[in-house]
Amino acid sequence: MRDIGIIGVGEIGRAIVDGLCDGVEDPPRIHLSPRGARTAAELSERHEGVRVCAGNQEVVDSSEIVVIAVRRQDRHEALAGLKVDDGRIVVNVMAGVGNDDLRRTLATDAPLVRAIPLPAVRERRSVTVTYPSHPAVDSLFERLGGTLPVADEAAFDVFSALTGTLTTHYAYLATLTSWAAGHGIPPEAAETYVRGLFQGVGRSLGDGTRSLRRLAADHETPNGSNERIRTTWFDRANSEALTRALDALLADLA
Known part of the structure:
Protein backbone atom coordinates (compact mmCIF):
# COMPACT_ATOMS: atom_id res chain seq x y z
CA MET A 1 0.00 0.00 0.00
CA ARG A 2 1.42 3.35 -1.05
CA ASP A 3 -1.12 5.71 0.54
CA ILE A 4 -2.05 5.53 4.20
CA GLY A 5 -4.37 7.96 5.99
CA ILE A 6 -4.58 8.60 9.72
CA ILE A 7 -7.57 10.30 11.34
CA GLY A 8 -6.64 11.37 14.86
CA VAL A 9 -2.94 12.17 15.19
CA GLY A 10 -2.19 11.49 18.84
CA GLU A 11 0.49 9.32 20.41
CA ILE A 12 -0.41 6.19 18.45
CA GLY A 13 -0.77 8.07 15.17
CA ARG A 14 2.62 9.68 15.71
CA ALA A 15 4.19 6.31 16.51
CA ILE A 16 2.79 4.75 13.34
CA VAL A 17 4.13 7.58 11.19
CA ASP A 18 7.58 7.46 12.78
CA GLY A 19 7.72 3.68 12.46
CA LEU A 20 6.81 3.78 8.78
CA CYS A 21 9.16 6.64 7.92
CA ASP A 22 12.23 6.86 10.20
CA GLY A 23 15.25 5.46 8.39
CA VAL A 24 13.08 3.87 5.69
CA GLU A 25 14.38 4.11 2.14
CA ASP A 26 11.00 4.08 0.40
CA PRO A 27 8.28 5.05 2.92
CA PRO A 28 4.59 5.21 1.96
CA ARG A 29 2.75 8.46 1.39
CA ILE A 30 0.90 9.36 4.58
CA HIS A 31 -2.09 11.68 4.77
CA LEU A 32 -2.91 13.13 8.19
CA SER A 33 -6.10 14.67 9.48
CA PRO A 34 -5.89 18.21 10.89
CA ARG A 35 -7.14 16.78 14.18
CA GLY A 36 -4.08 16.95 16.45
CA ALA A 37 -2.85 19.86 14.34
CA ARG A 38 0.41 20.53 16.17
CA THR A 39 1.56 16.91 16.01
CA ALA A 40 0.43 16.55 12.40
CA ALA A 41 2.34 19.69 11.36
CA GLU A 42 5.47 18.49 13.16
CA LEU A 43 5.34 15.10 11.42
CA SER A 44 4.82 16.65 8.00
CA GLU A 45 7.87 18.87 8.52
CA ARG A 46 10.04 15.98 9.68
CA HIS A 47 9.10 13.31 7.15
CA GLU A 48 9.06 13.61 3.38
CA GLY A 49 5.83 12.27 1.93
CA VAL A 50 3.76 13.12 5.02
CA ARG A 51 1.17 15.83 4.54
CA VAL A 52 -1.68 17.37 6.53
CA CYS A 53 -5.05 17.32 4.79
CA ALA A 54 -7.69 20.02 4.98
CA GLY A 55 -10.21 17.64 6.53
CA ASN A 56 -11.01 14.01 7.29
CA GLN A 57 -12.79 13.43 3.99
CA GLU A 58 -9.63 14.38 2.12
CA VAL A 59 -7.71 11.84 4.23
CA VAL A 60 -10.14 9.10 3.17
CA ASP A 61 -10.20 10.12 -0.49
CA SER A 62 -6.38 10.14 -0.67
CA SER A 63 -5.74 6.80 1.04
CA GLU A 64 -5.98 3.09 0.40
CA ILE A 65 -5.77 2.24 4.11
CA VAL A 66 -7.43 4.62 6.59
CA VAL A 67 -6.41 4.34 10.25
CA ILE A 68 -9.00 5.74 12.66
CA ALA A 69 -7.24 6.67 15.88
CA VAL A 70 -9.54 9.17 17.57
CA ARG A 71 -10.62 8.76 21.19
CA ARG A 72 -13.65 6.56 21.73
CA GLN A 73 -15.75 9.42 23.10
CA ASP A 74 -14.86 11.67 20.14
CA ARG A 75 -15.69 9.24 17.34
CA HIS A 76 -19.18 10.45 16.45
CA GLU A 77 -18.09 14.07 16.16
CA ALA A 78 -14.90 13.22 14.27
CA LEU A 79 -16.52 10.80 11.81
CA ALA A 80 -19.86 12.54 11.26
CA GLY A 81 -20.75 12.72 7.57
CA LEU A 82 -17.62 10.88 6.47
CA LYS A 83 -18.07 8.90 3.23
CA VAL A 84 -15.91 5.79 2.95
CA ASP A 85 -16.33 3.89 -0.30
CA ASP A 86 -16.05 0.12 -0.43
CA GLY A 87 -12.60 0.25 -2.04
CA ARG A 88 -10.91 1.57 1.12
CA ILE A 89 -9.65 -0.51 4.01
CA VAL A 90 -10.40 0.92 7.45
CA VAL A 91 -8.19 0.12 10.46
CA ASN A 92 -10.00 0.71 13.74
CA VAL A 93 -7.56 1.35 16.62
CA MET A 94 -10.19 2.81 18.99
CA ALA A 95 -10.26 0.86 22.25
CA GLY A 96 -13.72 -0.41 23.13
CA VAL A 97 -15.27 0.33 19.73
CA GLY A 98 -16.27 -2.83 17.88
CA ASN A 99 -16.41 -3.10 14.13
CA ASP A 100 -20.21 -3.36 14.10
CA ASP A 101 -20.39 -0.05 15.97
CA LEU A 102 -17.93 1.59 13.57
CA ARG A 103 -19.71 0.19 10.52
CA ARG A 104 -22.98 1.78 11.69
CA THR A 105 -21.21 5.09 12.22
CA LEU A 106 -19.55 5.09 8.81
CA ALA A 107 -22.42 3.37 6.94
CA THR A 108 -19.91 1.59 4.70
CA ASP A 109 -19.30 -1.91 3.36
CA ALA A 110 -15.53 -1.34 3.26
CA PRO A 111 -13.38 -3.95 5.04
CA LEU A 112 -12.96 -3.03 8.74
CA VAL A 113 -10.03 -4.36 10.77
CA ARG A 114 -9.46 -3.76 14.48
CA ALA A 115 -5.86 -3.35 15.61
CA ILE A 116 -3.94 -2.63 18.83
CA PRO A 117 -0.73 -0.80 17.83
CA LEU A 118 1.38 0.23 20.82
CA PRO A 119 3.81 3.15 21.08
CA ALA A 120 6.75 0.79 20.46
CA VAL A 121 5.72 0.51 16.78
CA ARG A 122 7.76 3.70 16.56
CA GLU A 123 10.91 1.55 16.85
CA ARG A 124 9.29 -1.29 14.86
CA ARG A 125 9.53 -3.54 17.92
CA SER A 126 5.90 -4.14 18.89
CA VAL A 127 3.58 -6.94 17.81
CA THR A 128 0.16 -5.61 16.78
CA VAL A 129 -2.97 -7.68 17.40
CA THR A 130 -5.49 -7.58 14.51
CA TYR A 131 -9.01 -8.87 13.86
CA PRO A 132 -10.10 -10.00 11.38
CA SER A 133 -6.93 -10.87 9.54
CA HIS A 134 -6.52 -8.88 6.31
CA PRO A 135 -3.43 -9.27 4.12
CA ALA A 136 -2.92 -5.55 3.50
CA VAL A 137 -3.34 -4.60 7.17
CA ASP A 138 -1.23 -7.49 8.44
CA SER A 139 1.49 -6.49 5.96
CA LEU A 140 1.35 -2.91 7.23
CA PHE A 141 1.91 -3.95 10.83
CA GLU A 142 4.57 -6.50 9.89
CA ARG A 143 6.59 -3.45 8.88
CA LEU A 144 6.11 -2.07 12.39
CA GLY A 145 7.30 -5.09 14.38
CA GLY A 146 4.94 -7.95 13.60
CA THR A 147 1.29 -8.95 13.49
CA LEU A 148 -0.75 -11.27 15.73
CA PRO A 149 -4.11 -12.01 14.08
CA VAL A 150 -6.73 -13.46 16.45
CA ALA A 151 -9.70 -15.70 15.79
CA ASP A 152 -12.58 -13.51 16.94
CA GLU A 153 -13.53 -10.21 18.56
CA ALA A 154 -13.80 -11.80 22.02
CA ALA A 155 -10.12 -12.77 21.86
CA PHE A 156 -9.28 -9.31 20.55
CA ASP A 157 -10.95 -7.72 23.59
CA VAL A 158 -8.81 -9.85 25.94
CA PHE A 159 -5.65 -8.50 24.31
CA SER A 160 -7.11 -4.99 24.45
CA ALA A 161 -7.63 -5.37 28.20
CA LEU A 162 -4.01 -6.45 28.63
CA THR A 163 -2.84 -3.15 27.13
CA GLY A 164 -4.61 -1.40 30.02
CA THR A 165 -1.80 -2.54 32.32
Missing part, protein backbone atom coordinates in the same frame (compact mmCIF):
# COMPACT_ATOMS: atom_id res chain seq x y z
CA LEU A 166 0.93 -0.58 30.53
CA THR A 167 0.90 2.66 32.51
CA THR A 168 0.54 0.69 35.75
CA HIS A 169 3.97 -0.74 35.01
CA TYR A 170 5.43 2.76 34.62
CA ALA A 171 3.73 3.87 37.84
CA TYR A 172 5.21 0.84 39.61
CA LEU A 173 8.70 1.88 38.47
CA ALA A 174 8.03 5.46 39.58
CA THR A 175 7.01 4.14 43.01
CA LEU A 176 10.28 2.23 43.29
CA THR A 177 12.16 5.40 42.42
CA SER A 178 10.24 7.44 45.01
CA TRP A 179 10.89 4.78 47.67
CA ALA A 180 14.64 4.95 47.03
CA ALA A 181 14.57 8.76 47.10
CA GLY A 182 12.77 8.57 50.43
CA HIS A 183 15.78 6.69 51.77
CA GLY A 184 18.20 9.40 50.74
CA ILE A 185 19.10 8.36 47.18
CA PRO A 186 19.17 11.34 44.77
CA PRO A 187 16.06 11.01 42.55
CA GLU A 188 18.11 11.14 39.34
CA ALA A 189 20.35 8.32 40.52
CA ALA A 190 17.37 6.25 41.66
CA GLU A 191 15.62 6.67 38.31
CA THR A 192 18.78 5.84 36.36
CA TYR A 193 19.19 2.61 38.32
CA VAL A 194 15.53 1.57 38.06
CA ARG A 195 15.50 2.24 34.32
CA GLY A 196 18.63 0.14 33.82
CA LEU A 197 17.28 -2.63 36.04
CA PHE A 198 14.10 -3.02 34.04
CA GLN A 199 15.67 -2.49 30.64
CA GLY A 200 17.51 -5.69 31.50
CA VAL A 201 14.14 -7.34 32.12
CA GLY A 202 13.05 -6.17 28.68
CA ARG A 203 16.05 -7.86 27.10
CA SER A 204 15.26 -11.08 28.95
CA LEU A 205 11.74 -11.00 27.53
CA GLY A 206 13.28 -11.31 24.08
CA ASP A 207 14.29 -14.88 24.94
CA GLY A 208 11.30 -16.76 23.61
CA THR A 209 12.75 -20.13 24.62
CA ARG A 210 11.77 -19.56 28.26
CA SER A 211 8.22 -19.05 29.56
CA LEU A 212 7.45 -16.05 31.77
CA ARG A 213 7.21 -18.30 34.81
CA ARG A 214 10.55 -19.86 33.89
CA LEU A 215 12.14 -16.42 33.61
CA ALA A 216 10.80 -15.52 37.05
CA ALA A 217 12.22 -18.71 38.54
CA ASP A 218 15.58 -18.20 36.82
CA HIS A 219 15.90 -14.71 38.35
CA GLU A 220 15.00 -15.88 41.84
CA THR A 221 17.10 -17.46 44.59
CA PRO A 222 15.26 -19.63 47.14
CA ASN A 223 14.67 -17.51 50.27
CA GLY A 224 16.30 -14.56 48.48
CA SER A 225 15.23 -10.95 48.03
CA ASN A 226 13.19 -11.44 44.85
CA GLU A 227 11.25 -14.35 46.32
CA ARG A 228 10.55 -12.31 49.44
CA ILE A 229 9.01 -9.37 47.55
CA ARG A 230 7.05 -11.65 45.22
CA THR A 231 5.52 -13.69 48.03
CA THR A 232 4.90 -10.88 50.53
CA TRP A 233 3.75 -8.06 48.22
CA PHE A 234 2.53 -9.72 45.02
CA ASP A 235 0.70 -12.39 46.97
CA ARG A 236 -2.50 -14.30 46.18
CA ALA A 237 -4.71 -11.39 47.28
CA ASN A 238 -2.94 -8.94 44.96
CA SER A 239 -3.01 -11.42 42.09
CA GLU A 240 -6.75 -11.92 42.55
CA ALA A 241 -7.31 -8.15 42.75
CA LEU A 242 -5.49 -7.71 39.44
CA THR A 243 -7.61 -10.47 37.88
CA ARG A 244 -10.81 -8.76 39.06
CA ALA A 245 -9.67 -5.41 37.66
CA LEU A 246 -8.91 -7.00 34.28
CA ASP A 247 -12.26 -8.81 34.25
CA ALA A 248 -14.06 -5.50 34.91
CA LEU A 249 -12.12 -3.77 32.14
CA LEU A 250 -12.85 -6.61 29.74
CA ALA A 251 -16.56 -6.31 30.49
CA ASP A 252 -16.45 -2.62 29.57
CA LEU A 253 -14.53 -3.26 26.36
CA ALA A 254 -16.70 -6.12 25.10
